[in-house]
Amino acid sequence: MSVLAPENTKGKVRESLFSRTGAMLIMAVGTVYFLTPIWWLFVGASKSSEEFTSTNPLWFADFDLFTNIGDLFAYRDGVFLRWMLNSVLYTGGAALLGTLIAAMCGYALAKYQFRGRELLFNVVLSGVLVPATALALPLFLIFSKVEMTNTFWSVFLPSLVNPFGVYLARIYATASVPDDLLEAARIDGSGEIRTFFKVSTRLMTPALVTIFLFHFVAVWNNFLLPLIMLSDERLFPVTLGLYSWNTQVNQIPELRGLVIIGALLSITPLVIAFLFLQRFWRNGLGAGAVK
Amino acid sequence: MRKRLSALLISVLALSACGSGGDDSPEGTAAAASCAPSSGPVTITYTTWIPGIEKVVKLWNDKNPNIQVKVQTGPNGNGGTYQNFFNQLKAGNTPDLGHIEYDALPSFRVQDGLLDVAQCDIVAKAKDQFIPWTWNQVSFGDAKSAWGIPQDSGPMALFYRADLFEKNGIAIPKTWDEYAAAAEKVKAAGGYITNFSQSDINQFAGFTWQAGGRWFANDGQQWTVNLTDDKTKKVAGYWQNLISKKLVSTVPPWTTEWDNAYNSSSAWTWVSAVWGANSIMSGAPKTAGKWRVAPMPQWTAGDDVAGNWGGSATAVFKSSKHPYEAAQFALWLNTSEEALALLNKEAQLYPATTAGTKYSYLANPVEFYGDQKIYEVFADAATQVTPDFTWGPTMTSTYASASDGFKAAVSGQGTLDEALAATQKQTVETLKSQAIPVKE
Known part of the structure; x- marks a missing residue:
């Protein structure tokens, strides 16, 4: 991020399109890699225990996040x-x-x-x-x-x-x-x-x-x-x-x-x-x- | 995560093992070899991970102002509490009472950490209340000793999907041969007869226990390790056959995947312990009303032999200053109807006493199992467990080794037999490395 930003605005250093796409690609892969578990966690936390095993782990079922948080705090x-x-x-x-x-x-x-x-x-x-x-x-x-x-x-x-x-x-x-x-x-x-x-x-x-x-x-x-x-x-x-x-x-x-x-x-x-x-x-x- | 953690724990274990070379910790001098009541009010500490134990302890504390129990909870035994006990033994600040599973009890005995509660007259008198094999788990076969009070047990039986078996015209297997035959039919109907536990070795141990395999023995001088006797080989060959023919699924146990195999009707039976009733109930809610329980399949038609999976004891640590009161509480906890009923309600613990298995709270029909009185099956099984199965003093490493081998076997690399042979070798080496006498 910080590497690319100045060069876009000021144009001091010109990098080839190739290296720029390459860098973006690597970062995109890295972002997905690091964020998927957190996404999974967030989606999983919003499900009831029945839906947790039976529905797609990376997408929402009924949104029960707040009920679940309530249960957690009451336990x-x-x-x-x-x-x-x-x-x-x-x-x-x-x-x-x-x-x-x-x-x-x-x-x-x-x-x-x-x-x-x-x-x-x-x-x-x-x-x-x-x-x-x-x-x-x-x-x-x-x-x-x-x-x-x-x-x-x-x-x-x-x-x-x-x-x-x-x-x-x-x-x-x-x-x-x-x-x-x-x-x-x-x-x-x-x-x-x-x-x-x-x-x-x-x-x-x-x-x-x-x-x-x-x-x-x-x-x-x-x-x-x-x-x-x-x-x-x-x-x-x-x-x-x-x-x-x-x-x-x-x-x-x-x-x-x-x-x-x-x-x-x-x-x-x-x-x-x-x-x-x-x-x-x-x-x-x-x-x-x-x- | 879990793997890394266990690696951490192991490294700590290794460290503490290094440290024990020049161990000069003072022995508990006076308190040992006696179990006399203390005078005046006492407070005893009790470490466990039983869910809801606070309520049970409160019941005791309200009635016994002079023997107050302070309960401490944490992760389960292999999750860290055992290691904590070992550290505390080294530092001399164990609690008075600790929750220790049967398979871990010998390792504490080997470290000389436990008090022989048979010295307490109240314990010796209570011995007959327990199912003989559960007592054997704490006495290690020596009639004069007891290294804890049996708490719960896990007699095994066959959980099966009555609806699917009926729909496909398959008879409920009474023997292991019939079970294997049924497995073929279940496969033809698009399911798996069961899921073979590749990483939790205790299920396999339960099968072996039933078949008569005896992995460890101790004659008072040295240990014998026998993970490759004929009986064990028979069980290993049996399951290897089902695995090779792909008649059983092999998802890792205790995962959501595993729950899903049962919830989605892919796995049709589970040979499991009494507490498994609750695992199915919560893991496979969609199958409510369709399960039933039958006795465990037999190796010889007409036999009545059951295996055991799980169970634990309440042990008094050697450094306890109030062993008599500690034993008194442990007896109440594990024999009185009020405590056992509450333990069963809160944590589904299945009692280790003869009377306990017949209490009214275990006589009710269970809705999830089509109103079958399933605990009657387990009450029978509890008396059919063979009494002389002994655990070794280094089960953690034995399990780890076997689990590695089993995981490889289910993915087609090697066999269960080979895994057990490797575990045999590794276990003997572990014993030797800890300077525990072992017969080659």
């Missing part, structure tokens, strides 16, 4: 809404706080000279390579020692960590926050913390949005940690809740419909987050790359 005293709220708390909270922490770390690594800086940075970087999956069990054992498993904090605290965010923040702070500006702020009598919040974060905004989005998605999708940590259904995030319903489909087949509607509703926050923030994200990625 077991609205436990689904509770899960959604939990997910928003885990994800939103961890992404906000995690972004702040990553930004501070990255900024400190970029702008302050201290002994062991590169070592520290390399240690953080190596954290990027360790998958969250591999950490879930050790974390469980650690939290067991302090008897904090099966609590809100057992999922929230580990979710705050984001080594990739630190990396991104450092790179971006190096590139976009001039030392002279910081000098000027110091001379004007601004403290370090105030400078960070009033000056540096403003300059780092695109990177912060990117970090936030990455972090948001990572925490939202981190399934194994809550699976291992939590045994109280009231603390489940929506992913784990839907999964546990899905494992019971053999026993209670009506859950299949609820899982599908729940899945549709559970992706809406992600879609909204992306639609609102994607512009920042693109800027952020581009800026980092060119410098």
Whole structure:
């Protein structure tokens, strides 16, 4: 999209018709490929359980979406809404706080000279390579020692960590926050913390949005940690809740419909987050790359 | 999605297996080897995935202010709860009670995670209330032990489409030979006699159980694995024949495709467990009133032998501080009429007690099955299950291996026999890799 737009309006670069159609074709295929499952989900969510098996999976039968949503919200005293709220708390909270922490770390690594800086940075970087999956069990054992498993904090605290965010923040702070500006702020009598919040974060905004989005998605999708940590259904995030319903489909087949509607509703926050923030994200990625 | 997830779980399992090398977790010292009542009020925790369990527990809590049960629910056993139990065993913070299916019980026994509830006098006294084979599933054949209280069972029978059989003049098969013959006629009439479960191996295990195949045995010293005995081979050959002749459909079980095969009258019978009654009801609503239930086809005409598919126990974990109260609750949950009736209503659990199968809530005619009193058939089947089928300690990997082989077999690559031979080899290796003594 962004590649083609300027060339249409300004005509600076002329590409052959062939390459243009080629690009469009690839994108069209990609779009269909990515959107079909979501379309299927939407269509499936609008059907009653009888129609679900017996009608065309990619086209509507009777439109029961709102009845289905009503059923979902009513099922077991609205436990689904509770899960959604939990997910928003885990994800939103961890992404906000995690972004702040990553930004501070990255900024400190970029702008302050201290002994062991590169070592520290390399240690953080190596954290990027360790998958969250591999950490879930050790974390469980650690939290067991302090008897904090099966609590809100057992999922929230580990979710705050984001080594990739630190990396991104450092790179971006190096590139976009001039030392002279910081000098000027110091001379004007601004403290370090105030400078960070009033000056540096403003300059780092695109990177912060990117970090936030990455972090948001990572925490939202981190399934194994809550699976291992939590045994109280009231603390489940929506992913784990839907999964546990899905494992019971053999026993209670009506859950299949609820899982599908729940899945549709559970992706809406992600879609909204992306639609609102994607512009920042693109800027952020581009800026980092060119410098 | 599911596949990737199980891969994840397996990798975690592998990790925890690595970690257990230098395991020095302190053993539960005092609590072990005793089952004495606690003094004063206690709270016990219970982890399960039975739908609607909260209502059953509330019934207990209202009546027993001194023994309050806190229930925790989550995904089903293989979906993550078992792995959680193993992690909790390692960390020493298991719940008091856990829901464990019969086929998973040996793996917890091998890890030394369970309390022998036969030590509790109340449990020993209650033993006779249970159908003998269900008790065998928790005692592993040792009369003096019990590694849980049997909760439910899945005696098998033949679900069939009475209308289609009648219309086409096909007799209801009483033996497996007749069943195969009927399969030809059903094919000629444009249907499939059934759908062979290619990925859920438990159905095949139920067939084997009925035929007398015994996959695992434990003599107290070591395990014997025998997935290729004559009886199992007979069952495998039988189904391989139906698959090769394309007389059965092979859509993956528990999918909408599978529901549709029954809903659209493409599959005419299902040899399944008692809880299958509900699966058909909800998966194939268009066929209401047309199904009936008959005893499972027999290998020898005139026999009365049934298989079992499913069933679970309520186990007390070794680290429980209140084993007596935990056992007390588990007994109430699985023997009292009020609890069993509610469990049946909420989750279609079929009891494991002799009296349970005769309770009034199981005596009613079922509308979906043309007002047949179908549970009478299952009550008979429940007493006809042979008692000495034992599960192995590594069923998850055995199932995975067999399921891979079966999937290949139904798509024409290899046979069920070959799949079982490969599973045999793989199971022995898994046992060895976990340092579980096994006879070669």
